[in-house]
Amino acid sequence: EPPMYIPNSFTPNADGVNDFFAPISSDLAEYKLEIFDRWGDQIFITEDPEAHWNGGVQEGEPYYVQDGIYTYKITYRGECSTERIVKAGSITVLR
DSSP: OOOOBOOSEEOOSSSSSSOSBOOBOOSEEEEEEEEEOTTSOEEEEEOOTTOOBOSEEEESEEEEOOSEEEEEEEEEEETTOSOOEEEEEEEEEOO
16 A cells, blocks of 8 residues: 555645645555535545645535535555555645
8 A cells, every 4th residue: 555644634825835635645546536525515526646625616606615624535546556445534624
């Protein structure tokens, strides 16, 4: 399993410091990041390991989430593995 660093909070306030939620890993063959609100609605998804969540939601008109706790689910597989790994947890958004 490739090591993965997953931060537990970020501050999307455009000050140039800690503005994105971005799990960090390398040597990934597959990757999917999903973010959910407190009601379980998916508000962000990507399969690009270089993509970051900036606290935004795209449903019709784009908007940014409020401060609070959101849930993530990361599904990935290392280049030298056949097993998919699923990690889930929470991320705190602070402005």
